[in-house]
Amino acid sequence: MIPFSLRLTVSGGREALARLVTITAAVAIGVGLLLSTFAAVNALDRVNDRQRWMNTGAAGATATAPVDRLWWEAREDYHDGRSVFRVEVAAEGPTAPVPPGLTGLPAPGEYVASPALQKLLRDTPAAELADRFPGRLAGTVGDAALPSPDSLTVVVGGTVDEVRALPGATAVTSIATTVPAECDHACFGAGVHGDSMLLILTVVAGALIFPVLVFIGTATRLSAASREQRFAAMRLVGATPGQISVVSAVESAVAAVAGTLAGFGVYSALRPLVADVPFTGDRFFVTDLGLSPAQAAGVALGVPLAAAAAARLALRRVVVSPLGVSRRVTPKPPRAWRLIPLVAGLAELGYLVVRHPSTTSGQSAGYLSGFVLVMLGLVIGGPWLTMAAARAVARRTSRPASLIAMRRLADDPKTGFRAVAGLVLALFVTTATVGIIGTINAERGTALGGDALVRKAIVDDPLLAGDSVINGDVAGTIPAVSADVAAQARAVPGFEGMALAHENPARLGAVRRGDRPLVPVLVRCSELAQIPMVGHCAPGAAVAAVDRFQFVDLQSDSGHEWPAVPISPEEVDKLPVRLIYATTDGSTPAMERLRTIFSRNYPTHVARVADDWASEAQKKLQGWRQLANVVLLTTLPIAGCGLAVSVVAGLSDRRRPFAMLRLTGAPLRLLQRVVGLESALPLLVVAALAIGTGFASAALFLRSQMGYDLASPGALYYGLTSFGIVASLGIIASTLPLLRRITGPEAARNG
Incomplete structure (x- = not known):
């Protein structure tokens, strides 16, 4: 039939x-x-599978055989609203694990980048991106480590002492192949x-x-x-x-x-x-x-x-x-x-x-x-x-x-x-x-719209949030911002103002705002006047206690008057700097050149703009x-x-x-x-x-x-x-x- x-x-x-x-x-x-x-x-x-290696250090994996330790610190950098996954690595010996997509670890003073990032580096002035990565480009991150052909990924080589000093650095003996069940905002990729x-x-x-x-x-x-x-x-x-x-x-x-x-x-x-x-x-x-x-x-x-x-x-x-x-x-x-x-x-x-x-x-x-x-x-x-x-x-x-x-x-x-x-x-x-x-x-x-004034600002804050203490010092603080760094920032075309938020060890001006306790930092009123979107000082005040999250969360509150504190500007200048807040004309070159200056000089910090939070x-x-x-x-x-x-x-x-x-x-x-x-x-x-x-x-x-x-x-x-x-x-x-x-x-x- x-x-x-x-x-x-x-x-x-x-x-x-x-x-x-x-x-x-x-x-x-x-x-x-x-x-x-x-x-x-x-x-x-x-x-999702190819992103799992990014969570090395968080997944808790251990090697099946004795190997040299690899010091590892991962973070997200940004450029013009695009996320850049950056890893700092340093091997203690020749048998240290190697991430996927690499034939070997970059040596100190070298870095390897994904094809999309290499193209961006070629098309972008060095002062806006390439100067953030020390040394020279020494290779390409292969597809096995990239979620997408558009992924911006860089692995930067350093010495053990350099990487170990970074907040969040950890020593690992294997590359992650899973995402931990407790993975939160600190994890990357599929988790x-x-x-x-x-x-x-x-x-x-x-x-x-x-x-x-x-x-x-x-x-x-x-x-x-x-x-x-x-x-x-x-x-x-x-x-x-x-x-x-x-x-x-x-x-x-x-x-x-x-x-x-x-x-x-x-x-x-x-x-x-x-x-x-x-x-x-x-x-x-x-x-x-x-x-x-x-x-x-x-x-x-x-x-x-x-x-x-x-x-x-x-x-x-x-x-x-x-x-x-x-x-x-x-x-x-x-x-x-x-x-x-x-x-x-x-x-x-x-x-x-x-x-x-x-x-x-x-x-x-x-x-x-x-x-x-x-x-x-x-x-x-x-x-x-x-x-x-x-x-x-x-x-x-x-x-x-x-x-x-x-x-x-x-x-x-x-x-x-x-x-x-x-x-x-x-x-x-x-x-x-x-x-x-x-x-x-x-x-x-x-929710991601943001205030127009805040979208012109850039904040440089510690990689680790909170008040973690390392070797007796508060993690991520800067002893001082040098006059050279300040001059580089002010020389950027489109720069408008900058304020330094200093550590507040005595908790001066600690108050509550609504139901939320403030975490104050100390800011000179002359500098606060340069960033009016954050608020202003009381008349005649020299130093104010400002909510730190007002900077970190990139919130706008130009009408708020922050309380004065009984400390002189000279004494404030001697305190460690918790974060740097700068404003620009909102142009991409100005934002990215400032970000590069801060990233190069303060590797324990990360520079962000409002659009980065939403990217x-x-x-x-x-x-x-x-x-x-x-x-x-x-x-x-x-x-x-x-x-x-x-x-x-x-x-x-x-x-x-x-x-x-x-x-x-x-x-x-x-x-x-x-x-x-x-x-x-x-x-x-x-x-x-x-x-x-x-x-x-x-x-x-x-x-x-x-x-x-x-x-x-x-x-x-x-x-x-x-x-x-x-x-x-x-x-x-x-x-x-x-x-x-x-x-x-x-x-x-x-x-």
């Missing part, structure tokens, strides 16, 4: 060939997007910001699968009615149910196999494009976008099997009886129980608001299952909603076209809803994704924005293609009934209105439910996971959604002229 089935697949003339090509193309597009989605999730895992993106990408990936699968399923049902008639004729001449099952499965499987193979080609073509989408704020390496054997095998085997199963279900009436086609009995109406999965999915998401899972895997499982249940609920409950809406309209209309369309929908709501199922899911996925990501951007983007968060926001764009640009077009295929297939399957109606006197315009109403009503009714459900699911996710209230997605979302619905109605309208061609008298003949 299989060779015979293969001949039938390609011997049906142009119609069979067109059906085969259409199904193949649909499956190829769906498989390509499905594989690209899996690859993006895998790439994020690989990115900090990988889980949230992985969670959202996993949920969105699961959501994207549904429109793709609906599209594939719709395509495999093309010309189901004409195929039913052909198979019924075969049954009447003696074909068994098993033989008909084989023929129908082979016809769909051939196209599905060809489409699956082509889909792997589509995936290969999409890999460079997907790699350039900065989901995490940076691009992926193309090699990171790979598939596991289980994923590749699952898609390669699962899609053809699913297509065969869809064909088997679509033609099940012929398998039962050869008279099934001619009888065409009205199917049983759907029941209200179909709404149970939809309600259950929303209830699960609501439950997670009350009982939030503590682990990332628990969160992924909970949210993914909740969203999948909601989408299943929309698909399962869609026919019942279509039937209810059709009956309601039928009771309130007397127009012939409306009555015919609504009666047909009420009699067979499954077929009516099937045409718009892909679009309904696309609207749900788009609404939920844009609602979640738009709210995150609104909440965090506003990593902004990268996340950028990645989420890109994710929303991907959802918008994939789901709606896929759903539109599925709608077009469904409407055309429906017209083809009903050519004979429509031809009979035309022969009995029904005008063509009446039939066009019937077809339009049959497609438009389920689209509008269930689309409204999908949009509302998408907003509700997004609101529950945001409240449970992040404690945010859903924000309005903005004009772009409403514009795109309206465009998608209008375009879908346009697709329906564009198919109506086909009625004249396919409902001529020749279509009404028997056979």
Whole structure:
């Protein structure tokens, strides 16, 4: 039967060939997007894996064999809003461990940099970046140590005494391969910001699968009615149910196999494009976008099997009886129980608001299952909603076209809803994704805005916060800022003012501000006047006690008057300097030249500007924005293609009934209105439910996971959604002229 089935697949003339090509193309597009989605999730895992070495010293790993110790101190530097991961290393002997991506450790006076950082060094004046790194460039950090081709990473060699003196330096005997469970803001890479993106990408990936699968399923049902008639004729001449099952499965499987193979080609073509989408704020390496054997095998085997199963279900009436086609009995109406999965999915998401899972895997499982249940609920409950809406309209209309369309929908709501199922899911996925990501951007983007005056300031503060004591001295303090360093800073074009915050050993001026105790530092009032965004002194005061966090957190409070303290400016000048605060005209060259001066002269400090605090968060926001764009640009077009295929297939399957109606006197315009109403009503009714459900699911996710209230997605979302619905109605309208061609008298003949 299989060779015979293969001949039938390609011997049906142009119609069979067109059906085969259409199904193949649909499956190829769906498989390509499905594989690209899996690859993006895998790439994020690989990115996280390559960041683990950055947490050396925090993961507590030990060597399996005796080796020399490696002194290690890691920090984040910045340049023009971009993060630079910097590691200072010094080996006690030749067997000290070497980080990945390096063939050996840089010697004192040498450093190795990533390709992206080397390009930045070439394109940037040395006074703004290269002068921060002592010595000469001696090599390249390989891809094995880089999360992205855009990563700015540098490993600086030093002597043991130099590195050991840095705050936070530690001696290690192995390079980290894990992230400690207690990893906090002091850790780097996956332990900090990988889980949230992985969670959202996993949920969105699961959501994207549904429109793709609906599209594939719709395509495999093309010309189901004409195929039913052909198979019924075969049954009447003696074909068994098993033989008909084989023929129908082979016809769909051939196209599905060809489409699956082509889909792997589509995936290969999409890999460079997907790699350039900065989901995490940076691009992926193309090699990171790979598939596991289980994923590749699952898609390669699962899609053809699913297509065969869809064909088997679509033609099940012929398998039962050869008279099934001619009888065409009205199917049983759907029941209200179909709404149970939809309600259950929303209830699960609501439950997670009350009982939030503590682990990332628990969160992924909970949210993914909740969203999948909601989408299943929309698909399962869609026919019942279509039937209810059709009956309601039928009771309130007397127009012939409306009555015919609504009666047909009420009699067979499954077929009516099937045409718009892909679009309904696309609207749900788009609404939920844009609602979640738009709210995150609104909440965090506003918080990262910053005061315009503060964004022109730069603070140079200790690498270790707090009051840690090393060898009797407070960690990170500077005995004094030399006149030479001060002169270098003032010589920078764009420099406006500078204030030195001195250690306050006697806790002079210690007060509370609201519910928070102040941690005061001492500042000369003549210098405080140069940085008015921080506040001002009382009239006649010479020295003020200023909250240290007012500097460190880069907060603006120009109207606050800080209390005077009974100490002379000369005595303050003798106290160690806790941090340096400088202001500029806000230009990048001025900010970066000051940062370089401070970094070069005070290696135990780190110089930051307001935008640096937000750089990593902004990268996340950028990645989420890109994710929303991907959802918008994939789901709606896929759903539109599925709608077009469904409407055309429906017209083809009903050519004979429509031809009979035309022969009995029904005008063509009446039939066009019937077809339009049959497609438009389920689209509008269930689309409204999908949009509302998408907003509700997004609101529950945001409240449970992040404690945010859903924000309005903005004009772009409403514009795109309206465009998608209008375009879908346009697709329906564009198919109506086909009625004249396919409902001529020749279509009404028997056979």
